[in-house]
Amino acid sequence: MRTDRLFVAPSGSIDRSSPCIGLPSAPTLVGGLIVVLSDNVRMDITDLIQEDIVTVNLDDSLIDVAEVFLEERVGSAVVVDASDEVIGIVTDRDLVIYGQNFIEELDRTAVNEVLAMSVFSVEPTVSVLELTERMREAGVRRVPVMEDGELLGIVTLDDVIVHLADELESPELENLAAVIESESPTRDADGTE
Numbered sequence: 001m002r003t004d005r006l007f008v009a010p011s012g013s014i015d016r017s018s019p020c021i022g023l024p025s026a027p028t029l030v031g032g033l034i035v036v037l038s039d040n041v042r043m044d045i046t047d048l049i050q051e052d053i054v055t056v057n058l059d060d061s062l063i064d065v066a067e068v069f070l071e072e073r074v075g076s077a078v079v080v081d082a083s084d085e086v087i088g089i090v091t092d093r094d095l096v097i098y099g100q101n102f103i104e105e106l107d108r109t110a111v112n113e114v115l116a117m118s119v120f121s122v123e124p125t126v127s128v129l130e131l132t133e134r135m136r137e138a139g140v141r142r143v144p145v146m147e148d149g150e151l152l153g154i155v156t157l158d159d160v161i162v163h164l165a166d167e168l169e170s171p172e173l174e175n176l177a178a179v180i181e182s183e184s185p186t187r188d189a190d191g192t193e
Helices: 026-040 062-072 092-108 128-138 157-168 171-183
Strands: 055-057 076-080 086-091 142-147 150-156
Touching: 055 062, 062 076, 062 092, 076 150, 086 092, 086 142, 128 142, 128 157, 150 157
Parallel strands: 055 076
Antiparallel strands: 076 086, 142 150
16 A cells, blocks of 8 residues: 655654554655755756766676676666667666575576666756656656756756755754765765765
């Protein structure tokens, strides 16, 4: 069961005898935060686009993809075909989910065998709110940014959270952004890409 409603109860007011019906997804939480704070947030995504794009070929083996992730210090790559057309995104999570049952086959398995073949992307003109709504609807945390069929970069949910922390100057969001920046495989310890 999926619900997009978010309820935050005051501390100590939760009835612990009632069953928990679920947790909101990260895009739902961030989208809700943006709606509440939208008057204080610059809403375009142009500053969030990561233009250094890591790509892998549709026919690369999953072992090759894992090596690219390690070498480039990333958790995802845009998948392209032989003519460099964007096909989708493969993530570290895809490797883990597929690999847990077929570890011995990773070297012989191509990306095209595990990739969801629908390309979900956004234009660079989309608002941060619309971006998070689309992420929530698609169930993704990373989105290619494309214009007129050309791949411009990628935006992640982590980028949105770091952006919100910068825009709102909230200690809570700044702490969350610091955790993201310290744990992100694409960021150095000082937070630079």
